[in-house]
Amino acid sequence: MPLYSLDAVVIKSRNLGEADKLITLYSRERGKVRAVARGARRPRNRLAASTEIFTHGNYLLFANQGLDNISQCEITESFRGLRESLEGAAAATYCLEIVERMTEEEEPGGDLFPFLLAMLRVLAADEEDLELAVRVFELGLLARLGYLPEFSQCVNCGCEVKQGASFSAALGGVLCGDCRTQDRDAPPVAPDTLAAVRFLVGAPLNRLRNLRLTGSNKAELRQITQSYLRAQLGRDPNSAFFLALVQDGTGPK
Ligand SMILES: [Zn+2]
Numbered sequence: 477m478p479l480y481s482l483d484a485v486v487i488k489s490r491n492l493g494e495a496d497k498l499i500t501l502y503s504r505e506r507g508k509v510r511a512v513a514r515g516a517r518r519p520r521n522r523l524a525a526s527t528e529i530f531t532h533g534n535y536l537l538f539a540n541q542g543l544d545n546i547s548q549c550e551i552t553e554s555f556r557g558l559r560e561s562l563e564g565a566a567a568a569t570y571c572l573e574i575v576e577r578m579t580e581e582e583e584p585g586g587d588l589f590p591f592l593l594a595m596l597r598v599l600a601a602d603e604e605d606l607e608l609a610v611r612v613f614e615l616g617l618l619a620r621l622g623y624l625p626e627f628s629q630c631v632n633c634g635c636e637v638k639q640g641a642s643f644s645a646a647l648g649g650v651l652c653g654d655c656r657t658q659d660r661d662a663p664p665v666a667p668d669t670l671a672a673v674r675f676l677v678g679a680p681l682n683r684l685r686n687l688r689l690t691g692s693n694k695a696e697l698r699q700i701t702q703s704y705l706r707a708q709l710g711r712d713p714n715s716a717f718f719l720a721l722v723q724d725g726t727g728p729k
Pocket of ligand 1: 630631632633634635651652653654655
């Protein structure tokens with residue numbers, strides 16, 4: 477039987493049939509892979525813990541007609557800390573959902589796997605500004621998948637945008653003051669928010685705690701990434717509302 481192993485994180489876990497689980501892994505070797513864990517919902521099943529969302533482990537799979545089966549797993553990190561923190565769990569669930577929704581199966585994601593692991597570790601340690609960490613993750617994911625919006629030059633005329641900018645999710649980037657009418661729904665973006673978003677693209681996840689951003693900068697940053705992800709996905713991620721509720725008591729903007 478053809479066996480293969482994956483260094484992977486469980487990004488989605490669903491019940492299947494009477495006792496099985498259908499899980500989606502994001503792996504170092506093959507990107508996103510869906511597989512069945514037979515009997516994982518039976519009491520004391522040896523696969524039960526390794527099919528929980530957030531779990532990082534070394535998974536042994538055997539190839540099948542249709543979906544592959546999980547044969548064994550050695551857990552590397554269970555990220556227990558995440559399960560004990562409401563904000564950490566909400567942020568991690570959101571990050572895993574956007575990875576799941578934005579990627580195709582068996583599509584190599586470059587260094588997306590180590591980036592995802594680094595994000596889970598930052599969320600579990602809970603020493604950073606988690607809202608900013610989520611922004612860095614969204615931008616890093618978009619950059620790695622080749623969907624990063626344009627934050628420097630006007631997407632209509634190509635000029636260098638400094639002030640009077642607005643962000644058009646539909647057009648995929650910033651518009652200068654002169655081209656603002658190209659998308660009348662595009663909300664304005666303050667110059668310091670524009671500078672912040674350029675800095676956050678590629679910023680290290682573990683160096684965010686000293687960044688001083690105002691509430692209005694953060695609100696504009698959230699509006700930028702969430703409106704753009706919504707345009708890419710066709711709707712808000714399911715977990716976006718809960719994350720916004722946990723972070724500030726409101727829904728997505
Ligand atoms: Zn322009």
